Amino acid sequence: MSYHEFALIDWIRQHVAGHDRLTTGIGDDAAVLRFPDPAECLITTDMLMDGVDFRVGEAAPERIGRKALAVNLSDIAAMAGRPLAAVVAVALPRRGGMELGRGLHSGLQKLADEFGVALAGGDTNSWDGPLVISVTVLGEATVRGAIRRSGAQVGDWIMVTGRLGGSLSGHHFDFTPRIAEALALHDSVALHAMIDISDGLAADLEHILDESCVGAVLDSAAIPISDAALATAVDGRSPLDHALGDGEDFELLFTVSPDDGWKLLASPPFATQITHIGEIVTGRACQLRAPDGSLVPLIASGWRHWFES
């Protein structure tokens, strides 16, 4: 990190200096953090680009900044961890970059404050290209450890928070990272595997299945469909297709024993909806049970980056 670059957004200084986890300010090459527990440090990074993850001009800079931090907090939630600090690197377009940078920071700071995250520093750049913002979040696992994707067991219930699909209509900017829900789940039951839904339910379930070497059957009638997915059905795809395939729901997808599943439904540890959507089975197939009881293969249709050779 470079002081003179970062000083462009020097109103960060007062916030940085005020956070109790930071023992140094931005006037140094690296931020120094007090780490409460050395056992398990979580680190995650996500880069968002204009034209891919948002469009400058369509979305307010505050919402873009908020999203850049929120997607990282969602990754910490997926591990049932607590977020502690974030660093932010941006490439700002030269034209209007100062104003854009202020808006980004405002959105970042507000969400960081909500979750007790220290904005520990960053790297502010200008260039002739479009806006790029990259956030790295540090967190810690709780005493119960971090939850991986690899722990799903045959017989587990597959469960999900919230309702799915249609995120592009606004949810992908305004979602609340499920930090509190993940910690409450981790506290209430034995989580076997967990992931946040960023690529789409089917695609992210596939990640759990791949890492856990198991299969799954989802109950199509049980998938909780968002109002936005119901509204977008005019595009020819069904609301269920949207709920299964759309990315950026940023809900938690997790597996637990049936006993723990019943317990969660009987005494939900938070107000956010929890739904039992299927079971982990032997084999490696991922199937969808139609209302008539027939099984069809579930194809992961989530977002993937592509290249030309």
Added chain:
Amino acid sequence: MSYHEFALIDWIRQHVAGHDRLTTGIGDDAAVLRFPDPAECLITTDMLMDGVDFRVGEAAPERIGRKALAVNLSDIAAMAGRPLAAVVAVALPRRGGMELGRGLHSGLQKLADEFGVALAGGDTNSWDGPLVISVTVLGEATVRGAIRRSGAQVGDWIMVTGRLGGSLSGHHFDFTPRIAEALALHDSVALHAMIDISDGLAADLEHILDESCVGAVLDSAAIPISDAALATAVDGRSPLDHALGDGEDFELLFTVSPDDGWKLLASPPFATQITHIGEIVTGRACQLRAPDGSLVPLIASGWRHWFES
């Protein structure tokens, strides 16, 4: 971090799994690190962009990847810390992005291996824009603590490693981050203030002076000038101007008591050149002592990002 995105560079998997600091692989939303000492965690981030910090097509992808990590290691060196782990976020141009990504990774991995740094994960994206690469490095302070910019004291010697100027002719890609030198200095003497020279000697000295609320006098005849700066003198600027103003030397600029300064000159703790270039003085001015003994103001001419409104 998203598995499917990162899996584009899935040859990282074997390296990630093999590092003893990592307790999880890339098949999770966040990497889990064992942190040896909770006291002082260092974190730094730098973003490099095509056309600003390098030019794709002119520099091999391996050198770009190496530089993206090296500039962050230099920031850890500036704090006299030890680097532990890095995460990497990239926006790859769609055309040729896979090949570029492989080259970047190769350069990153080689330098990471040299410095015992775990490449803990990342976020790989494609887009229609130019290459952007953002690296975040986690480190730890030694038991002697992290060195700040703010500790320079009146009477201190100002010292520098290596020779300065003309970095653009190649050094900015191929420099060795001064991790070993910084640790050896921290072990041998009481470092009062330190910074790595990324913006240029004059500009980075100014950062130390600002943070320490002191002034400085540099001895123009003592500034160690690189062969590259001597060679670039054909542009009308003197080699001394290059040594004072050029950025990206990535050498260490530090202050110590005169006793410690003498000690370092008498028994250098490493082979890299150490030069005594001036003194910390009262006041806030930064001046250059010409060979005739006259004092002239030293203007920080280092690189700054700029914006259009």
